[in-house]
Amino acid sequence: MKTRLITAASGVALLALVSACASPSGDGNGSSGGSGGGGGGGNAAQEAAEELGIDLSKCPTDITQPLTGTLKIGTPLALTGPAAPAVAPLGVAQQAAVDYFNETADLPVELELIVKDDQFAPDKTLAVAQELVQSDEVGVLNGVVGTANVAAAREVAQQYCVPLIAATSGGRSANDPTNYPFTVPWSLPSYVDVSAWVAHLEEDFPDGAKVAVYTANTESGEDYLEAIEELTEGTNLEVVSETTIEAADSAPPAAQVTTMKASGANVLFAAPSPTGQCSSLMTEVANQGWDLDAFMLTTQCTVLQLMEPAGAAADGVFASTYINDPALDSAQDDEGVQEYVAAVEQYQPGKPIVGSTMSGFSEIEVLVRAIEQADGSPLGASPLGILYAATHMTFQSKAMLPGVTYSLNYPQDQVAMESAQLSQFSDGQWEKVQVFDFNGETTGKASIGD
Amino acid sequence: MTSAKQRLVIVEGSALHLGLRIAGALAIIATAFALPYVLEPFRLSQIAGACVYAMAVVGLNLLAGFGGQISLGHAAFFGLGAYTTGVLTTGYGVDPALSFLVGIVVCFAVGVIVAFPALRLRGIYVALVTLAVGLIFPTLVIRFADLTGGSTGLFGVTYQPPDLAYFSGFNGRVYWNYWLAVAGLALACLVVRNLMNGRFGRSVIALRDNETAAVIMGVNRTGTRVVVFGTSASIAGLAGSLFAVSSGLLTPLSFSLLLTLYFLAGMIIGGASSFWGPVLGGFLIYFVPVWSAELSSINGSQNLAGVVFGVIIILITFFLRSGLAGLVRTLLGLVVRVEPRMPVAVPSAARASLSEPRLTERHHLSAPADDRPELDRSGVGSTDAARNH
Amino acid sequence: MSLELQGVSAGYGAGDVLHEISLDVRPGEVVVILGANGAGKTTLMRAVSGVIPRRGRILFEGKDISRTGPEQIVRLGLAQVPQGRGTFVDLTVEENLRTGALSRRDSARVNEDLDRWYTTYPRLAERRRQKAGLLSGGEQQMLAVSRAMMSRPRLLLCDEPSLGLSPRLTQELFASLRSINEEWDMSMLIVEQNAAIALGIATRGYLLEVGTIARAGSADELSDSDAVRAAYLGY
């Protein structure tokens, strides 16, 4: 008892002592204001920051100074854990891309990539992002995958004024430039994905169709459901059935398919969880002999690895894609894809080339293009300049399908990927049907804010 | 006794003993105050994360270590506290401190509800009841997505630091979360220590060692178990609340069965039913995955954490039954020996013969030394145990 | 009357083990219960101390305790040395003793009693800070008796206290029990296989067979009875 009292008393005394003193090292890191504005951009920087909604005085470092020497790029990625097989190849492609662009592109800085394992757990993404920024002192965060993970990493990006480029999430909540101006998502938003379905069906079914909706009980699934309800409103596509599946459910969705079939629907909108539910849905639809007039599948299922297990059941399914898949026959004589494949083979020899290889490669390419554009702008290749370029840029990666572009122009256009290549599956391959382009139309719908 | 000559002998309760204990406590406090000055903020955040895990392990140890009832549902209590704080602060604008209290109360209540079926059950059945809780929790979070954000997660959980110079800097929130976690861990340790030192603690261990005998001695089985279960759950819940404010976002994945297994591993590795072991264990289950993640790269990664835990647990079950705490105790024992104070009056020659049947004033019964080997060989303990159950 | 059982039946769910048992213990008396393995002696003890559900009337000092819970019964002044001693192996010797005093709030007197039992059993004093699980069987028996006595009971139930003890230790234990009985004027109900020694200190006894009282009588009567002699005394 006595010991405890003394312990408590000494604790309180120490606390009082320390709180009387100044706060720890943090001050050195710059709680002070007014660091902005002094940099290379001057007025231009101030204006750019204002346009993006950034208060330069809250930044711990001067983000208006052009970068020189080495630019460290930090990527939290699942290298271990259940998501690793799907996600880790992105890191391999990113590394190859960094080496490739260091050699081929004319950049004012040397790129260095640091990938750290976040096991796909958002709280670890947060910790890893902090470590990358504080300890590795990366200048840019790049290519975080998953809505919750992006939501974690963007807090760090925001606090440290570090741009987070190519944040990979189609979720609407991930694209919130008003509150998170440092975070620039890309990848096909569910809203755009559904827009392509609806546009296509309206042409194909002038007399209307009955739609069954099948979504995973996830953020992404809910996003799809919302988009479907909004976009079919006022069209002659009538939603007659809505069923969901738990994200972790790996059993064939027999009950759901039975229900949907019984509803009399002739069109299916499906956004199952890409981790294991893509092929089981197609197989179950075929097994139950449900003769659909159109089967629209989320873009998340389109890589061939996910389609192949369905076999013949996948034939005739529609889906939109935006990145080329090196496994496609059509990609074999695509020079751009072959160039990048060769780069991965050169810099990461022996590593498998998979569906997501091109995604990883082009995630770095987005950053490279932004650096190039910033370098030639009045802002220079400063973090702010790179961020500004990344949000005011139109380009077409060699890894993207023809007709699909990355296009941002804040604040009018806040959705990077608004065009989609609708394709139909046939004989193990995607056959192109039509490119839909909604450029500038989905801001505020595929993103938060206005 | 012979080797005691080479060791430092400290008499319990002496000035030296007290002084050493105070020095130890001060060293810990000083370290806690020094860390923000020497560590990078992200390391400090990691320490905070480790403290939060350690808290949950300390809480689990009360139930599973001291109480002897394995819980496979502690991640659920952890998550319940986390989501209570998350939902109340982001959805209803409740003050985080108040949400901590609500979380503690809610977890205590749920802990008690779970405790009731578990009361009549033993061993594996308690594990099964709590396993059910642990499995249901993530599903419930997804089910009530409107409230919890479902599998997407709940974002933006924060606790603004108080308006002090200490917390005003750029990293003020890191320091604040760190101190919250440190204070939480200290509180959890004190609660468990105070509960276990004394009458209540004896009842808890008596129930674990021999339930029937404990009940016969007058231990209130229901009351004791309910308090243990409830307290253990609310410590886990408070840890969860602190996890919520320091990580800022919650997803049901973070509270899976795997987390419970990590907590259990931490308890076993650190040393079940010791006071310091679970703290060590908690830090270990936090930092081993961090280290292993730091070792992994795009050029080949294994999940080393699992392997490391597996190996440590096997080593511990075979060589180090009482975990790291036991190891530390053994090592300390090589240099220091704490001698208990002797009872007030023990007559050394109190071995009067019992051949005289009518002793009046004092009755002495002591087994003569030469009887002992016989008793040992008789294997009384084991046969009795077999007979009694 | 210290303890009085009137038509008590009890068991473990599957069926009754005890059938309509009636017996009594007068103040200051030592009563022994004899019976074969499985006769229901331990069950009887458990029924009295309230660990298992039971029917019928159990009067302790005139008060019906047949619906009272075990921790309440301890507080009323009835303690038990359970069969197999029931040592709390992970508690120290002293903590074991303090567990016996759980129902008491007079901590000063508890400390006095502790010293008293340490004086009675110096072996326990020497090992007071040791885990009780490390004690020898005989030491654990001393501990079990002292622990029960720590609640300052007026009636002590003892379930086979000699179990696993050498003949010599058994002798000493019974001598000790007898002196406790005399000094504290405490009633005792003792279950014992060693009929000779138990009858030596008992005033009366009961013979339990398959859950019913087969015989009752004074210690001398039972010693002389053929049935008891054949089964328990071996002559």
Ligand SMILES: Nc1ncnc2c1ncn2[C@@H]1O[C@H](COP(=O)(O)OP(=O)(O)OP(=O)(O)O)[C@@H](O)[C@H]1O
């Ligand atoms: N916990 C229990 N659950 C079910 N049945 C039990 C239990 N304990 C004892 N029994 C049964 O009750 C009967 C009486 O057992 P009890 O322990 O009372 O015998 P006992 O007379 O004390 O024997 P011993 O001399 O061997 O100690 C036995 O048939 C036994 O199998």
Ligand SMILES: [Mg+2]
């Ligand atoms: Mg028995």
